Amino acid sequence: MALLQISEPGQTAAPHQRKLAVGIDLGTTNSLVATVRSGTAETLPDTQGAHLLPSVVRYQKDALPQVGKIARQSAVTDPRNTISSVKRFMGRGLADICNGSAAIEYEFADGESAVPRIRTVAGDISPVEISAEILKTLKLRAEESLGDELTAAVITVPAYFDDAQRQSTKDAAHLAGLNVLRLLNEPTAAAVAYGLDKGSEGVHVVYDLGGGTFDISILRLNRGVFEVMSTAGNTALGGDDFDRAIAQWLLEQAGLDQAGLSAGQMRALLIESCRAKEALTDAETVEITLTDIEAGTQIWQGEFSREQLHVLIDPMIRQTLSACRRALRDADIESADIEDVVMVGGSTRTPRVRELIGDFFQCQPRVDIDPDKVVATGAAIQADILVGNKPDNEMLLLDVIPLSLGLETMGGLVEKVINRNTTIPSAKAQDFTTYKDGQTALAVHIVQGERELVSDCRSLARFELRGIPPMTAGAARIRVTFQVDADGLLSVTAREQISGVESTVQVKPSFGLTDNEIETMLRDSIDHAEGDVAARMLREQQVDADRILESVESAIAADGQLLASEEHARIEQAMASLRELRDHGDAQQVKQAVQALNEASTDFAARRMDAGIQSAMTGHKIDEF
Amino acid sequence: MSITLTEAAAVRIKAFLDNRGSGVGLRLGIKTTGCSGMAYVIEFADEIDDADKVFEDKGVSVLVDPKSLIYLDGTELDYTKEGLNEGFKFNNPNVKDSCGCGESFTV
Numbered sequence: 001m002a003l004l005q006i007s008e009p010g011q012t013a014a015p016h017q018r019k020l021a022v023g024i025d026l027g028t029t030n031s032l033v034a035t036v037r038s039g040t041a042e043t044l045p046d047t048q049g050a051h052l053l054p055s056v057v058r059y060q061k062d063a064l065p066q067v068g069k070i071a072r073q074s075a076v077t078d079p080r081n082t083i084s085s086v087k088r089f090m091g092r093g094l095a096d097i098c099n100g101s102a103a104i105e106y107e108f109a110d111g112e113s114a115v116p117r118i119r120t121v122a123g124d125i126s127p128v129e130i131s132a133e134i135l136k137t138l139k140l141r142a143e144e145s146l147g148d149e150l151t152a153a154v155i156t157v158p159a160y161f162d163d164a165q166r167q168s169t170k171d172a173a174h175l176a177g178l179n180v181l182r183l184l185n186e187p188t189a190a191a192v193a194y195g196l197d198k199g200s201e202g203v204h205v206v207y208d209l210g211g212g213t214f215d216i217s218i219l220r221l222n223r224g225v226f227e228v229m230s231t232a233g234n235t236a237l238g239g240d241d242f243d244r245a246i247a248q249w250l251l252e253q254a255g256l257d258q259a260g261l262s263a264g265q266m267r268a269l270l271i272e273s274c275r276a277k278e279a280l281t282d283a284e285t286v287e288i289t290l291t292d293i294e295a296g297t298q299i300w301q302g303e304f305s306r307e308q309l310h311v312l313i314d315p316m317i318r319q320t321l322s323a324c325r326r327a328l329r330d331a332d333i334e335s336a337d338i339e340d341v342v343m344v345g346g347s348t349r350t351p352r353v354r355e356l357i358g359d360f361f362q363c364q365p366r367v368d369i370d371p372d373k374v375v376a377t378g379a380a381i382q383a384d385i386l387v388g389n390k391p392d393n394e395m396l397l398l399d400v401i402p403l404s405l406g407l408e409t410m411g412g413l414v415e416k417v418i419n420r421n422t423t424i425p426s427a428k429a430q431d432f433t434t435y436k437d438g439q440t441a442l443a444v445h446i447v448q449g450e451r452e453l454v455s456d457c458r459s460l461a462r463f464e465l466r467g468i469p470p471m472t473a474g475a476a477r478i479r480v481t482f483q484v485d486a487d488g489l490l491s492v493t494a495r496e497q498i499s500g501v502e503s504t505v506q507v508k509p510s511f512g513l514t515d516n517e518i519e520t521m522l523r524d525s526i527d528h529a530e531g532d533v534a535a536r537m538l539r540e541q542q543v544d545a546d547r548i549l550e551s552v553e554s555a556i557a558a559d560g561q562l563l564a565s566e567e568h569a570r571i572e573q574a575m576a577s578l579r580e581l582r583d584h585g586d587a588q589q590v591k592q593a594v595q596a597l598n599e600a601s602t603d604f605a606a607r608r609m610d611a612g613i614q615s616a617m618t619g620h621k622i623d624e625f
Numbered sequence: 626m627s628i629t630l631t632e633a634a635a636v637r638i639k640a641f642l643d644n645r646g647s648g649v650g651l652r653l654g655i656k657t658t659g660c661s662g663m664a665y666v667i668e669f670a671d672e673i674d675d676a677d678k679v680f681e682d683k684g685v686s687v688l689v690d691p692k693s694l695i696y697l698d699g700t701e702l703d704y705t706k707e708g709l710n711e712g713f714k715f716n717n718p719n720v721k722d723s724c725g726c727g728e729s730f731t732v
Contacts, residue, residue: 038641040640
């Protein structure tokens with residue numbers, strides 16, 4: 001018996017059609033997977049009840065890689081094959097990595113490829129493959145927890161990730177067999193988890209202090225869209241540094257020298273330091289007993305107080321504050337403008353961090369959601385909406401198309417295919433047809449803007465669809481599909497449905513457009529709205545006029561003998577008046593003239609049709625048809 | 626006519642409704658679809674329809690439309706865990722046969 005979850009009213013899916021979506025926080029130190037069940041977003045634990053999966057992969061000879069806690073345990077004994085914090089290498093070239101400190105930890109394979117590969121007993125492995133192992137583990141956990149295959153996932157990335165880093169993350173997901181709906185910025189995910197997207201518009205700060213990295217992001221919520229105003233941080237500052245500072249202090253108290261300790265002893269000391277730090281979250285003082293794990297003897301015993309902890313970690317917290325100041329300056333805002341400060345990352349559990357951050361921003365930081373889980377939770381909420389488990393009116397606007405996208409049709413008119421403020425990713429198709437008999441090619445001109453005429457919009461790209469089989473005008477069915485992916489990349493495909501010929505082009509619509517230009521384009525469309533509509537209607541009628549004029553002319557040229565002279569004169573007169581009005585009349589007048597010509601030529605058209613059928617049938621037996 | 630909830634199910638439904646922040650109760654129903662004829666509907670309810678039969682059990686209002694009730698009468702709704710998976714389960718005495726996965730059934 002399948003286990004069921006509560007759906008929103010009217011959203012119950014048919015059996016086997018349930019759309020299972022997860023949010024994944026692919027972290028430097030730890031990763032998590034979360035989903036929405038019965039309307040509640042929650043992270044999913046493994047069989048041992050652990051929600052956090054250490055982002056560590058250990059490669060073995062002739063065996064599958066180990067992932068998570070079990071891999072982390074072997075970090076000391078098998079450091080070359082145990083890879084942690086692979087996120088630092090994503091989308092980076094070998095040169096970038098060698099400039100950092102990571103190069104000394106692992107052995108990188110030489111190769112002509114720009115992608116760095118780490119040499120392990122299982123061969124040379126790329127960062128994308130390592131990330132994919134972590135994602136595979138989370139995917140498996142999610143599928144066991146949800147009892148079915150996953151439909152799709154939202155994966156979070158730091159706001160400062162560039163295109164190469166985002167693409168590598170997508171590649172890793174693809175390799176792990178995950179269908180990625182969207183990459184979501186980590187601070188945005190945290191804000192979504194707190195429901196800030198449903199709140200008032202304003203500026204929010206996301207303070208993310210993890211084990212080894214620190215990020216500060218300033219977001220502005222504007223009509224449901226989170227815009228990243230600025231980011232700052234330190235990729236080598238986190239809770240681990242707190243532990244090291246405590247360990248250093250303990251060594252001093254015990255009169256020991258770090259150089260005299262083995263790796264195992266140092267590790268034990270760090271674990272004890274971390275325990276002491278966590279104990280001080282609730283207690284004022286903590287008892288510490290240091291024992292030599294190898295000799296089994298007691299080295300030192302003493303008391304560690306909150307005050308002492310503050311002395312040790314305050315300098316590091318102040319470093320984060322100077323990054324906050326920098327981010328505020330970059331965003332050009334005052335700390336008084338901040339509405340909310342969201343705390344993310346395990347190290348924000350330290351009361352001293354909350355206290356100093358609260359003082360700095362003059363507000364109470366948001367800490368109700370577990371800071372380790374908040375990013376994954378937000379990603380799950382987003383995934384649930386994107387996959388369509390919520391009624392449409394609850395659709396979150398996280399990224400939208402700033403200006404409508406469309407194409408040019410006959411007469412220089414714009415046919416909008418995707419309207420502005422449509423959320424991305426998005427795909428829309430529209431059918432078009434040929435304008436002339438025997439037309440074998442179609443020029444597709446992609447434009448952007450809100451105006452009705454092509455000349456008032458911005459041209460993005462042109463391409464041609466060739467090889468349309470010759471047919472009468474209007475018989476061909478050409479489907480033009482506009483697809484905008486989550487990164488705002490537009491691809492337009494034109495496909496003739498009968499022959500299957502296809503042509504496609506890719507453009508980045510936002511390329512080269514500043515916010516000011518977008519605003520000007522929008523304002524113009526409002527200022528010119530009335531005139532534009534009139535111009536459009538006139539142009540439509542002119543196109544119609546051209547079409548009917550051309551077809552009547554060709555009919556007279558072909559079958560003029562079918563016309564009585566009086567009738568011929570009437571048609572000629574209607575054509576002349578239409579030609580006159582087409583160039584000098586308004587839309588309504590052109591429309592009436594088109595109708596007049598249409599009526600004048602109806603009988604003629606009927607006679608042509610009869611004659612055509614007759615000539616086609618002459619000389620044939622009835623059963624040949 | 627009766628629909629009942631186990632203690633575990635009632636606790637969960639109350640928690641989910643609280644988390645959602647709105648809703649008058651839980652709607653149970655059936656719809657004729659699926660590989661084996663019928664499938665269960667389990668949804669949050671924002672309003673009670675005139676025709677709905679309302680069952681109160683362990684502090685939760687359970688709404689069932691009269692047509693579905695014919696197939697659901699006597700059902701006990703449970704919340705269970707199977708390995709990592711967890712969710713609601715219908716213990717429905719009317720069911721004669723269900724498809725392999727149990728998502729749809731016949732009566």
